[in-house]
Each structure stands twice: as structure tokens, then as C-alpha cells.
Amino acid sequence: xxxxxxxxxxxxxxxxxxxxxxxxxxxxxxxxxxxxxxxxxxxxxxxxxxxxxxxxxxxxxxxxxxxxxxxxxxxxxxxxxxxxxxxxxxxxxxxx
Numbered sequence: 611x612x613x614x615x616x617x618x619x620x621x622x623x624x625x626x627x628x629x630x631x632x633x634x635x636x637x638x639x640x641x642x643x644x645x646x647x648x649x650x651x652x653x654x655x656x657x658x659x660x661x662x663x664x665x666x667x668x669x670x671x672x673x674x675x676x677x678x679x680x681x682x683x684x685x686x687x688x689x690x691x692x693x694x695x696x697x698x699x700x701x702x703x704x705x706x
Contacts, residue, residue: 632663632665633665635663639659639673640657642685643657643675645698646677646685652681653677654677655676655677655678656675658673665689667692668688670689670699671687671689673685673687682703683702684702684704685700685701686700
């Protein structure tokens with residue numbers, strides 16, 4: 611896995627519904643799972659992101675990723691703009 615590629619991955623989704631100020635958690639989780647599977651080649655069993663996250667430019671949130679076999683990691687995402695586009699800042703094994 612190329613860590614640099616993982617850190618530069620952009621989740622440009624427009625995840626907030628038009629006119630809303632809260633992230634669409636389901637879309638965020640789906641996109642993060644797809645991105646992680648593509649980067650690692652490992653099946654993602656579950657992604658859990660906080661709900662009711664307000665769209666505030668520059669704010670970060672953490673999501674838990676559970677891969678096949680039970681390996682857990684924490685992804686840190688940053689809100690880039692009012693359209694709720696996200697940047698993937700890092701993915702680290704849980705507990706580090």
C-alpha cells in the first residue's frame with residue numbers, strides 16, 4: 611500500500627444535501643469504505659462515522675473502519691468547503 615496515495619485521496623462528494631448543514635453520514639461511510647478497499651485490496655466490513663456532523667470548513671471528524679479479519683483503523687477526514695467535500699488526512703491502526 612502506498613501511504614502517500616492514501617493521504618492524498620479526496621472524497622469529493624458534495625455530501626451535504628442542498629441547503630443543509632449536516633454531513634450525509636451514510637454517503638461518507640460508503641465512500642470511505644470504497645476508497646479503503648481500493649487502496650488496500652482488503653474487504654471492509656464496516657465503517658462508522660459520527661452522525662449529525664455540521665458542515666464547518668476546516669473541521670475534522672474521525673471514522674472507524676473494520677476490515678475483514680477484524681483489523682480496525684481510524685480515518686481522519688477534514689471538511690474542505692461548504693459543499694461538504696472531504697479530504698482524507700490519515701488512516702491509522704486503532705489505538706495509535
